[in-house]
Amino acid sequence: MPANITRINELNSSFFKDFIEIGKKIFSEDMLHSVESCVQCGCCTGSCPSSRRTAFRTRKLFREMLLGFRDSVLEGDDLWLCTTCYTCYERCPRGVKTTDIIRVLRNMAVSQGHMAEAHRMTASYVLRTGHGVPVSEEVQKLREELGLSSLPPTTHSYPEALRAVQEILKLTGFDRIVGFDWKTMELRGRK
């Protein structure tokens, strides 16, 4: 068979089953199965803020997923280009729970060791500070001008709360998944 023809039989037929098994720990099965109703109309892609700046095509991601293109879906960059804004989720005429489905796919990708670098960076902030977006010096200044305390009453102000968050992240294995080194407080093997 020429290399540029895909044999559907050789695609990963258990991909969708695995997706349901993993996804149902978080969402209802009905929500997960909703993707089977996709008619490929492209309303998701048309609504997507990311699609206006990147090559990300939500429609295509779902098509590949349903046909069993496991590797390209889980190992590719597209999965991480969704901003999780939920616009497509709101607009899908077929009621596909788009963004939640993407989140399950991301979980599957991460458990196989695939995670976008930017997302690892964000995760490292959580591990380090308890915030995905830590309060910067500029924000601190702004808060003072507004008559607020320079730091909010969160892990930034309560070191014992930060330790509790970090404990949870260790117990859930989040640190391992992300590849966080507690000695250097940095990500391991940054690309």
Next chain:
Amino acid sequence: MTNIGIYICHCGTNIAGMIDVEELARKAAKLKDVSVVKDYRYLCSDPGQDLIKEDIRSMDLDRVVVAACSPRMHESTYRKVLSEAGINPFLLEIANIREQASWVHSEKEKTTEKAFDLVRIAVAKVKKDESLESLPADVIQRVLVIGAGIAGIQTSLDIANIGYEVVLVEKEQSIGGRMSQLGKTFPTLDCSACILTPRMVEVSTNPKIRLHTYSEVEEISGFIGNFHAKIRKKSRGLNPDLCTGCGECTARCPTKVPGEYDEGMGKRKAIYTLFPQAVPNVPVIDRANCVYITKGKCGICKKVCPAGAIDYELGDEIVEEEVGAVVVASGFDPFDPTSKEELGYGRYKNVITGLQLERLLHTAGPTKGEVIRPSDGAVPKRIAFVQCVGSRDEHANKYCSRVCCMHAIKNALLIKEHHPDAEIFIYYIDIRAFGKGYEEFYKRTQEHGIKFMRGRVAEIFEENNGNVVVRADDTLLGMVMENEVDMAVLSVGMVPRSDSAKIQKLLGIATGSDGFFMEAHAKLRPVETLVDGVFLAGTAQGPKDIPDTVAQAKGAASSALGVISHKVLELSPLISEVDERLCRGCGDCKDICEYGAIELITLDSRNAARINPALCKGCGACTVACCNGSIKLRNFTDTATFAMLEAVLGGEA
């Protein structure tokens, strides 16, 4: 002394926007013999009509010219106005100043001039018009229905239940048609037999329906209200009156041949019924395959028949029926996909048609509802449906067959419900789920995990294990993909029946470029044909699903009743007339007449033409063909034509 009234319609701004109606009225008033000219905003409205009526009565008008829209729109309206006001309705002329003037020109002054020309032509003609009376014709208050599928059944029941007699002719040995071949029906999944057989029984027990099965209409003559049909009742090789339908003959018959009713998926005997609920439940001997008839041996069925009904020598019978209207409900054939060589039908055993799958899925079918593949009898677990086979295709049929999407979706769902682990793919160009509840049904199928593949299947080839590989471009991903499946099902569309040309000739009805019988108007006259008194129902007119077929069948019943519920029909007197004293009997008029309205009669030992007023459409072709002017078209005489020419070429109107 004529006394003409002219009425000019503004038609809102449709006419008055491009024609100076006041100027037109001023000019028209000066025409000879015109007593009154009036213009009005909407002449077809009630007050507009009253205006004309009042003038006719108070001013003693004897002829009327209406300058308005096309006579196709309102000629009958104004004829009625004249009648109601007490003058002959044929002393009316319409000057079409809308379609032939205001709508098609852009200079007001010139358009007004042209409108005046049209008005004075009409005035010239109306002066030559003669009073005519409609011709009464007796109506035979019965209907002939050709074809007893669901369309013919529904039409017959509707007419019979109103109280009129129906002659229902079915070519096959049982009524029921294509619908009886189906297992479950979309989108409700109710079983076809469960909803069809009660109607079949109703047909057989209704005293108003005279049923001729295993019969064909061979000849139809006559015209609206008076058709005469010759029907051949083919010999079943047995006496149906004696047969009790016990089935002993079929059970003992030693001959087995592929069954047409099962689309070749199963075998039948040489004496057989189509299906258990057949109406009538009387078998037929297949003369081509019966060993007794072909070789003179066997004769088992005759020996075992407890009723002594078998009679190998029984011949056909000709029955004649008189009816007032005809409904054609002759159905369709499935497209034969053999010609689409790239799909391998006929070459690869595991490529079958949708109707063949339907027979496999039918609980009374050859496999009792179990889907197995032809090559080895294995249960296919991976199936591809191939949509639009022979449809939407310049090389086969240009049209969409409308039912194949839902048919494939329905059968995919049924298989998936039987075998949840089956993998089913539906290759499509567009999914057309247009009917009530269809889109919802489509979504339900998707939820069962059936995969919809957007891309027309380009090619199918066979593997050594009997599996077939379906190749198509997945146009959603832009990737050419191959799919090895256990079986491929070709969703073939509907085509006109192979014998439809025969029916077309029989009745003189038209077919469209797709070969289906053509309705008189695509939107407003969907069940009428251009032949008066002949109506269409169901897939004979074009591809349809069951709901649409039933709806049209009910429409055809209503239209046929519109004809035969009258004892007498009023025929238009605007027809040709032969002056038999002048006619030489050459027959040129008979040859040119499209409607078969002219026959040659013997008159004082010479030939002369005679017009059948019920068949004549008043086209005038015969008047032109006539070599010595002995045929006249009423109110369209040469005298009138010359008067009109004179009027417009500047002579006195």
